Amino acid sequence: MQLHDRSLMKSMAYIGGNWVSAEEGITHAVFNPSTGKEIARVPDLGAKETERAIAAAQTSLPGWREKTAKERSRLLRCWHDLIMANQDDLARIMTFEQGKPLAEARSEVAYGASFIEWFAEEGKRVYGEIIPSPTSDKRLFVTKQAIGVTAAITPWNFPIAMITRKVAPALAAGCTSVVKPAEATPLSALALAELASRAGIPPGVLNIVTTSRPSVVGDVLTTHPSVKKLSFTGSTRVGKILMAQCASTVKRVSLELGGNAPFIVFDDADLDAAIRGALASKYRNAGQTCVCANRFLVQDGIYDAFAAKLSAAVADMKVDDGFTPGAQIGPLINKAAIDKVHHLVADALAKGAKVLTGGRRHEKGGNFYTPTVLTDVTTGMDIAREEIFGPIAPLFRFKSDAEAIQLANDTAYGLASYFYSRDINRIWRVAEQLEYGMVGVNEGMISNEVAPFGGIKESGIGREGSHHGIDEYLQIKYICMGGM
Numbered sequence: 010m011q012l013h014d015r016s017l018m019k020s021m022a023y024i025g026g027n028w029v030s031a032e033e034g035i036t037h038a039v040f041n042p043s044t045g046k047e048i049a050r051v052p053d054l055g056a057k058e059t060e061r062a063i064a065a066a067q068t069s070l071p072g073w074r075e076k077t078a079k080e081r082s083r084l085l086r087c088w089h090d091l092i093m094a095n096q097d098d099l100a101r102i103m104t105f106e107q108g109k110p111l112a113e114a115r116s117e118v119a120y121g122a123s124f125i126e127w128f129a130e131e132g133k134r135v136y137g138e139i140i141p142s143p144t145s146d147k148r149l150f151v152t153k154q155a156i157g158v159t160a161a162i163t164p165w166n167f168p169i170a171m172i173t174r175k176v177a178p179a180l181a182a183g184c185t186s187v188v189k190p191a192e193a194t195p196l197s198a199l200a201l202a203e204l205a206s207r208a209g210i211p212p213g214v215l216n217i218v219t220t221s222r223p224s225v226v227g228d229v230l231t232t233h234p235s236v237k238k239l240s241f242t243g244s245t246r247v248g249k250i251l252m253a254q255c256a257s258t259v260k261r262v263s264l265e266l267g268g269n270a271p272f273i274v275f276d277d278a279d280l281d282a283a284i285r286g287a288l289a290s291k292y293r294n295a296g297q298t299c300v301c302a303n304r305f306l307v308q309d310g311i312y313d314a315f316a317a318k319l320s321a322a323v324a325d326m327k328v329d330d331g332f333t334p335g336a337q338i339g340p341l342i343n344k345a346a347i348d349k350v351h352h353l354v355a356d357a358l359a360k361g362a363k364v365l366t367g368g369r370r371h372e373k374g375g376n377f378y379t380p381t382v383l384t385d386v387t388t389g390m391d392i393a394r395e396e397i398f399g400p401i402a403p404l405f406r407f408k409s410d411a412e413a414i415q416l417a418n419d420t421a422y423g424l425a426s427y428f429y430s431r432d433i434n435r436i437w438r439v440a441e442q443l444e445y446g447m448v449g450v451n452e453g454m455i456s457n458e459v460a461p462f463g464g465i466k467e468s469g470i471g472r473e474g475s476h477h478g479i480d481e482y483l484q485i486k487y488i489c490m491g492g493m
């Protein structure tokens with residue numbers, strides 16, 4: 010792989026401002042999901058090195074917390090600028106280890122950087138309060154203070170943005186951070202750390218612990234008394250384990266977990282807009298996002314037209330290696346992901362669903378799956394309940410608004426939801442009735458740095474991005490001054 014700046018490709022972990030190996034010298038492999046070939050090796054860190062990273066974050070905390078918000082903001086802004094100046098190289102590293110098309114990787118670099126820019130500003134607006142006292146002899150104040158050392162455990166699907174969405178508000182608030190990136194995508198995380206170091210972010214403020222032993226590192230991050238907060242993005246299964254572990258030291262947690270997003274198309278929808286939204290929401294990152302449409306609920310009167318148009322568009326999508334110009338669907342992350350998608354499609358077909366396009370592994374083999382549209386999907390199929398995380402659009406049919414709402418809310422998840430309609434009364438009613446943290450109305454792309462991203466029910470706790478995102482890294486202190 011060609012890079013303008015080869016020094017962004019790191020093969021060491023980053024602790025206390027030093028590039029380090031594992032104490033026993035062990036490493037783990039990083040693979041290109043498109044070819045299956047090993048592309049790098051990084052240190053396979055364990056409990057001892059994680060403790061060292063926490064100690065480094067603890068040591069650097071006082072100096073970082075005591076800087077003014079404006080001083081921290083300048084350093085974060087510099088980090089942002091360096092990321093954007095190296096956008097091409099970061100995108101190439103990302104496509105190499107994650108597989109997404111290069112154009113999407115470039116967008117993710119900018120999306121990831123936007124959180125740093127945003128929180129560099131928000132850090133300057135952490136205001137307190139003066140509360141009118143109920144008695145004349147007291148004065149009451151509220152201040153907000155950095156929570157302390159924080160930990161972040163992040164997934165492979167957005168190797169940069171899921172880190173910056175956690176680290177930027179943490180650092181802006183005056184916290185320090187230990188990040189455990191996904192085993193599959195450590196190289197993007199390490200390149201981010203190199204740029205943080207060049208930006209002048211002091212040693213120990215940001216630490217990257219690479220590992221293939223997530224539960225070993227996770228145990229330390231979730232039970233160490235110095236860590237005051239954990240932010241996690243990943244599966245609901247792992248999120249529940251981490252939340253339980255954090256209970257032992259009563260850590261604050263933010264959890265961005267799985268989703269089962271409904272994408273409702275009402276009879277009165279603008280069909281072309283709904284198709285555009287469906288393509289963007291469903292097939293971005295080959296369907297591997299927690300906000301991807303997971304169930305298409307389509308009203309009787311528009312069902313056949315929507316199915317025909319969507320499958321025609323999907324059949325035209327170019328499946329290829331992320332570096333191939335024009336590629337729209339890259340590989341899934343690994344064999345387990347392909348097997349899961351294969352199982353969900355096979356189960357649906359066995360129970361009566363029909364394939365309009367796709368429905369099989371791609372002829373390129375390996376981790377490639379053909380983008381798929383299934384019709385006649387019903388609630389008894391596994392695909393109705395599980396997070397697909399692949400390029401499969403299952404189409405369910407409904408008749409009334411009440412039925413659509415009942416189907417949409419019939420899940421343990423509550424992250425993103427979408428619907429298309431042109432009736433303003435219906436728009437208000439449905440938006441209010443959907444039990445989800447986020448609702449896209451006539452829109453399939455809802456994520457940005459200024460809006461609160463997060464879910465309800467088993468999709469998680471807390472919000473990332475927006476002016477709410479920094480509160481996750483602050484604690485409220487009430488000061489009561491007496492004897493006035």
Ligand SMILES: NC(=O)C1=CN([C@@H]2O[C@H](COP(=O)(O)OP(=O)(O)OC[C@H]3O[C@@H](n4cnc5c(N)ncnc54)[C@H](OP(=O)(O)O)[C@@H]3O)[C@@H](O)[C@H]2O)C=CC1
Pocket residue numbers: 162163164165166189190191192193220221222223224225226227228242243244245247248250251265266267268298299396397398
């Ligand atoms: N909400 C979201 O954005 C995401 C949802 N998912 C869902 O989860 C499914 C499985 O994906 P997967 O990557 O396995 O997701 P996981 O939840 O297993 O992984 C997310 C992160 O948690 C780490 N992790 C895993 N187990 C532990 C543990 N016991 N203690 C501490 N950290 C741990 C992983 O490390 P490591 O990489 O080493 O395993 C990774 O860094 C997907 O098919 C999808 O449905 C997946 C990714 C993101």
Ligand SMILES: O=C(O)CCCC(=O)O
Pocket residue numbers: 166167171242243265297298299300456462
């Ligand atoms: O899948 C995720 O975990 C994050 C979704 C990407 C985004 O839209 O921010």
